Amino acid sequence: xxxxxxxxxxxxxxxxxxxxxxxxxxxxxxxxxxxxxxxxxxxxxxxxxxxxxxxxxxxxxxxxxxxxxxxxxxxxxxxxxxxxxxxxxxxxxxxxxxxxxxxxxxxxx
Amino acid sequence: xxxxxxxxxxxxxxxxxxxxxxxxxxxxxxxxxxxxxxxxxxxxxxxxxxxxxxxxxxxxxxxxxxxxxxxxxxxxxxxxxxxxxxxxxxxxxxxxxxxxxxxxxxxxxxxxxxxxxxxxxxxxxxxxxxxxxxxxxxxxxxxxxxxxxxxxxxxxxxxxxxxxxxxxx
Numbered sequence: 001x002x003x004x005x006x007x008x009x010x011x012x013x014x015x016x017x018x019x020x021x022x023x024x025x026x027x028x029x030x031x032x033x034x035x036x037x038x039x040x041x042x043x044x045x046x047x048x049x050x051x052x053x054x055x056x057x058x059x060x061x062x063x064x065x066x067x068x069x070x071x072x073x074x075x076x077x078x079x080x081x082x083x084x085x086x087x088x089x090x091x092x093x094x095x096x097x098x099x100x101x102x103x104x105x106x107x108x109x
Numbered sequence: 110x111x112x113x114x115x116x117x118x119x120x121x122x123x124x125x126x127x128x129x130x131x132x133x134x135x136x137x138x139x140x141x142x143x144x145x146x147x148x149x150x151x152x153x154x155x156x157x158x159x160x161x162x163x164x165x166x167x168x169x170x171x172x173x174x175x176x177x178x179x180x181x182x183x184x185x186x187x188x189x190x191x192x193x194x195x196x197x198x199x200x201x202x203x204x205x206x207x208x209x210x211x212x213x214x215x216x217x218x219x220x221x222x223x224x225x226x227x228x229x230x231x232x233x234x235x236x237x238x239x240x241x242x243x244x245x246x247x248x249x250x251x252x253x254x255x256x257x258x259x260x261x262x263x264x265x266x267x268x269x270x271x272x273x274x275x276x277x278x
Contacts, residue, residue: 020132022204
C-alpha cells in the first residue's frame with residue numbers, strides 16, 4: 001500500500017472537518033468536527049510511522065515508534081480538551097439556554 | 110488488487126461517508142453515532158497498518174469514552190426547547206467552497222511530492238505493545254508524566270468550571 005492513499009484519505013477527512021466547523025452552528029457538532037480533524041492527524045502520524053520504517057538508514061525503529069507514542073499523547077490531549085470544552089458548553093447552556101456558537105460572546109460576565 | 114487494498118478502499122469509503130454523516134445529520138445524537146462509526150473504521154485502518162496498540166487505545170478512548178461524554182451533554186441539553194437556528198445558505202455554500210479549495214490545494218501539494226509513492230513496509234512490529242511500551246517507558250518517560258499532569262489539571266479545571274455556583278461569581 002502506497003503512502004499517498006493514506007494522505008488523500010486524511011486530507012479528505014480533514015477537509016470534511018473544516019467544512020463542518022465552517023457550516024454548522026451547533027457547538028456540539030463543531031466540537032465533533034474538530035475531533036474529526038484530530039483523527040485525521042493521528043491516522044497520518046501512524047501511516048508515516050509505517051512509512052519511515054521502509055528506509056532503513058534514514059529513520060530507525062525508535063523514531064518510527066516515537067510517532068505512535070506521539071499519537072498516544074495526542075489522544076490524551078484530545079480527551080482533556082474535549083472534557084474541558086464540554087464543560088464550557090454545559091456552562092454556556094446554563095447561562096444562555098442555547099447551544100448556538102454565535103452567542104458565545106455572551107459568556108463574558 | 111490484493112485483499113489489503115480491497116479492505117482499505119472499503120474502510121475509506123465507510124470513513125468518508127460516516128464523516129459526512131457527522132456534519133450533515135440534523136440531530137446531535139445521530140452525529141455522535143456517526144462519529145463512533147468513524148472511530149471504528151479508523152481502528153480498522155490502524156489494524157490494517159499493524160498498529161495494534163494504537164487501534165485498541167483509539168477504540169477505548171474515541172469510540173468509548175468521548176461519545177459517552179457527548180451523550181451526557183446531549184441528555185443534559187433540552188433540544189426541543191431550543192430555537193432552530195442554522196446558518197444562511199450563502200454561509201453554508203461559502204464554507205463548503207472554502208473547504209473544497211483547501212482540499213484541492215492540499216491534494217496538489219501531495220501529488221507533487223516526490224516520495225508520495227513510498228510503500229508502507231509490512232511486518233516491522235513497530236506498533237506492537239511490547240515495542241511501544243519499551244519506547245514509552247525508556248525514552249519518553251518524562252513526557253508521559255507531564256501528560257498525566259496535564260490530564261489532572263484538565264480534570265480539576267472541568268470540576269471548577271462546571272460547579273453550580275460558578276455562575277454567580
